[in-house]
Amino acid sequence: xxxxxxxxxxxxxxxxxxxxxxxxxxxxxxxxxxxxxxxxxxxxxxxxxxxxxxxxxxxxxxxxxxxxxxxxxxxxxxxxxxxxxxxxxxxxxxxxxxxxxxxxxxxxxxxxxxxxxxxxxxxxxxxxxxxxxxxxxxxxxxxxxxxxxxxxxxxxxxxxxxxxxxxxxxxxxxxxxxxxxxxxxxxxxxxxxxxxxxxxxxxxxxxxxxxxxxxxxxxxxxxxxxxxxxxxxxxxxxxxxxxxxxxxxxxxxxxxxxxxxxxxxxxxxxxxxxxxxxxxxxxxxxxxxxxxxxxxxxxxxxxxxxxxxxxxxxxxxxxxxxxxxxxxxxxxxxxxxxxxxxxxxxxxxxxxxxxxxxxxxxxxxxxxxxxxxxxxxxxxxxxxxxxxxxxxxxxxxxxxxxxxxxxxxxxxxxxxxxxxxxxxxxxxxxxxxxx
Numbered sequence: 266x267x268x269x270x271x272x273x274x275x276x277x278x279x280x281x282x283x284x285x286x287x288x289x290x291x292x293x294x295x296x297x298x299x300x301x302x303x304x305x306x307x308x309x310x311x312x313x314x315x316x317x318x319x320x321x322x323x324x325x326x327x328x329x330x331x332x333x334x335x336x337x338x339x340x341x342x343x344x345x346x347x348x349x350x351x352x353x354x355x356x357x358x359x360x361x362x363x364x365x366x367x368x369x370x371x372x373x374x375x376x377x378x379x380x381x382x383x384x385x386x387x388x389x390x391x392x393x394x395x396x397x398x399x400x401x402x403x404x405x406x407x408x409x410x411x412x413x414x415x416x417x418x419x420x421x422x423x424x425x426x427x428x429x430x431x432x433x434x435x436x437x438x439x440x441x442x443x444x445x446x447x448x449x450x451x452x453x454x455x456x457x458x459x460x461x462x463x464x465x466x467x468x469x470x471x472x473x474x475x476x477x478x479x480x481x482x483x484x485x486x487x488x489x490x491x492x493x494x495x496x497x498x499x500x501x502x503x504x505x506x507x508x509x510x511x512x513x514x515x516x517x518x519x520x521x522x523x524x525x526x527x528x529x530x531x532x533x534x535x536x537x538x539x540x541x542x543x544x545x546x547x548x549x550x551x552x553x554x555x556x557x558x559x560x561x562x563x564x565x566x567x568x569x570x571x572x573x574x575x576x577x578x579x580x581x582x583x584x585x586x587x588x589x590x591x592x593x594x595x596x597x598x599x600x601x602x603x604x605x606x607x608x609x610x611x612x613x614x615x616x617x618x619x620x621x622x623x624x625x626x627x628x629x630x631x632x633x634x635x636x637x638x639x640x641x642x643x644x645x646x647x648x649x650x651x652x653x654x655x656x657x658x659x660x661x662x663x664x665x666x667x668x669x670x671x672x673x674x675x676x677x678x679x680x681x682x683x684x685x686x687x688x689x690x691x692x693x694x695x696x697x698x699x700x
Contacts, residue, residue, distance in 0.1 A: 381414025406508025466494025
């Protein structure tokens with residue numbers, strides 16, 4: 266039996282959920298139409314009035330919102346409450362153009378923390394637990410969200426932030442952390458460091474980890490579970506929506522339950538914008554139902570996934586989303602082939618290599634080049650050039666079988682690829698520099 270933070274809502278029959286969503290949606294649409302000029306213009310352009318939206322069945326009539334809209338409206342253009350009602354901002358870790366800045370009222374923070382509390386309890390968290398939060402604090406939403414959720418559950422919270430791995434490990438050991446929250450690449454790094462320090466997975470008290478903020482594969486999940494001696498759970502969110510906690514995995518580990526009383530998900534065809542039936546693979550779109558300061562109508566996440574209402578053994582009735590299978594805008598097109606970095610990672614892990622890698626795409630003589638640098642573990646590291654080149658050839662063939670194109674593989678010494686304490690930078694596309 267799973268732990269619930271708000272059992273009554275988390276197990277509501279779907280029809281009841283739909284009713285709640287419809288009531289909230291009608292209010293939301295009227296609220297943004299009356300208070301946000303940017304939305305009013307978008308709706309007027311589509312010929313939609315608030316009274317045209319009577320239930321969730323009318324959601325498809327509303328216009329989409331994209332990250333470009335958020336940048337155009339920066340900083341206050343999408344604000345739906347007076348600035349004096351806002352108590353905080355968070356911002357994306359974006360590397361391109363203007364950052365996205367999101368405003369929160371006290372109510373918005375309250376709801377976000379409830380979502381994160383649900384995620385912590387879904388993995389077995391209680392007030393007896395010691396929750397070590399090593400997501401970044403500050404503008405990045407990771408730290409603040411899980412920190413607030415842990416407080417709501419009543420757990421002892423260690424607000425470590427990211428980095429300073431030796432200190433992380435000292436506190437983890439001395440204070441007996443039982444749940445760790447960070448990016449999957451950082452969890453893998455902590456596991457690696459523990460091993461180097463001579464610890465075995467039995468030496469720590471950890472039982473679960475809540476990992477998100479970057480893509481990771483099932484193979485990486487198993488590696489982390491083995492190296493830390495835990496169950497590893499996925500959490501999903503976007504700064505634009507609130508931060509982590511939009512959806513979360515339960516003990517079944519077969520996808521993430523979306524907090525549907527606060528967020529309505531849709532799957533669309535990324536090219537046509539048409540809403541696809543449940544079970545279809547497409548781009549995930551979200552509407553926030555309870556956000557006061559920065560509500561979003563039909564926000565295009567660019568994440569590709571599948572939604573499913575299959576009955577879950579944890580008893581939650583919230584719809585589940587798969588792990589994002591790539592992004593409709595992150596996809597690399599190399600020599601006309603669609604390539605998702607996660608496909609390359611899957612091959613590396615299946616072949617027993619580490620998840621520390623870098624993909625470089627470039628163009629030479631009008632031809633795309635694909636180079637993959639993979640770190641060897643200290644056990645695999647061998648100085649004989651012949652051994653390394655045989656392994657590189659085998660790996661290149663395995664990637665070719667998966668993608669249909671052959672990369673140049675480079676096996677490099679342990680620790681030679683820079684570690685990331687925030688989101689790992691996996692892909693460097695140099696073609697943009699020449700275009």
